[in-house]
Amino acid sequence: MGREIVSLKDLYVYFNNTVSLGDINLSIKQNTILGIIGPNGGGKTTLLRVILGLIKPDKGEIRVFGKTPEEGRKFIGYLPQYTIFDHSFPLNVFEVVLMGRYRGIFKDYSKEDKAAVINALKTVSMLEFKDRQIGRLSGGQLQRVFIARAIVREPKLLLLDEPTASIDPEMQSAFYDMLLKLKEKMAVVLITHDVGAVSVYVDEIACLNRRLFYHGPKEEGLEKIEEMYRCPIDLISHGVPHRVLRGH
């Protein structure tokens, strides 16, 4: 496995005096897909937001590419769980993805930026929609556009918060194949409830329910999830390939 690019040490986040993340020690490694699973409210989104510097931890240390999250986040591509926006907003698909290439004040988007957008849209099979107004897409199409917006930066770390939630099965397998390709160039953090995918595509898993109950290679993790942790058990036994449940 690659070298460590993000490290969290003894990290705590409280909301209104209740622990949302407690005692988190985690490292994210280069060229690795880390799957994060855990129940609703388990702190998965919060963890990504801490890495991005959108939430300041109350205690503990975090380094992103050896820097603070605010400095390190320029190497990160991010797909939020939800994006709330005005559906009549005057932007088309191409322009939305182009925003992912933002480089700083007074820096206009270049030819390479525009070429990268075309590429990213091809990757998520949304090129034919590039001139479509952003509000006039289906939920899954929109999700694919936001995936394109995250990868178009050519980041060194890609944070994906439930990327496949509204994606159809055919597109899903294409999506996971894409992740395997991207892994050659970056680290990927994948929040998902899709344990089937975790068992196939992910290198490491982290099981998060306010605390980090497991973090390590998936092989051991999958066997331990059910017995050890308060990760939702129904989630694991629904529609999941048998080999995942092997050993129980």
Added chain:
Amino acid sequence: MIELFLKYEFMRNALIAAVLAGVTCGIIGTYVVIKRIVFLSGGIPHATFGGIGLGYLLGINPILTAIPFSVLSAFTIGAIHKKAKVNEDTAIGIVWAVGMALGVIFIGLSHTPASDLIGYLFGDIQTVQGSTLFMMLILDIIILISVFLFHREFLIVAFDEEFSTVVGVPSKSMYFLLLGLIALGVVVLIKAVGIILVIALLTIPATISRKFTSDIKKLMFISTFAGVTLTIIGLWLSYLFDLASGATIVLVLGIAFVIFSFLSR
């Protein structure tokens, strides 16, 4: 119509004021409408009434004192919203009322006759002086330059503020800059249609234009064109029928809005 505007100096000035106001409509109005901060753009002019009152109290051109007041109220709304984690509309309500209350106190202290205020409340584009025009021009230039420099940032922040932070836009500064520009735009419009009616100029031209395009640059051009044209038509009608100019302009805008709503069905 053209002779009328050439013949009288006050009509010439009014015409220039209409063009300057139209530019504000086009640029600032577009942001107000796409970022859905209409209530904010209604609150700032009302709060600015405090600045108008201060001008009377100090015996200087009220438009001059309106500028810092308007910008300050916009920043206060932003600060209450961001720092105190109060809803933006609550913050607007507070600043709106406090600004107006200050205006009432200042005007009471300065013993200004109520009739003088009507022009600021409901607009009086036909009495615009050269010095006020000059100030409007400067404000428009500041707005145009800022938008030229920061349009990328404004667009990302308006679309998705969290994502803008993630990709490295200084989103807080940009939010406040945009608020400041809206405040300047409000001052430009006060002379044309008055505090109470500013909201019409900031929303109607941009809303009409949205029916024609979903490209932000075109949106700004069409809104500017619509704002200038409709303001001039209102001005002309108000002269022809001897009606209050600000109210006539707003009615023309309202009628245009209705017509275009039906046309685009």
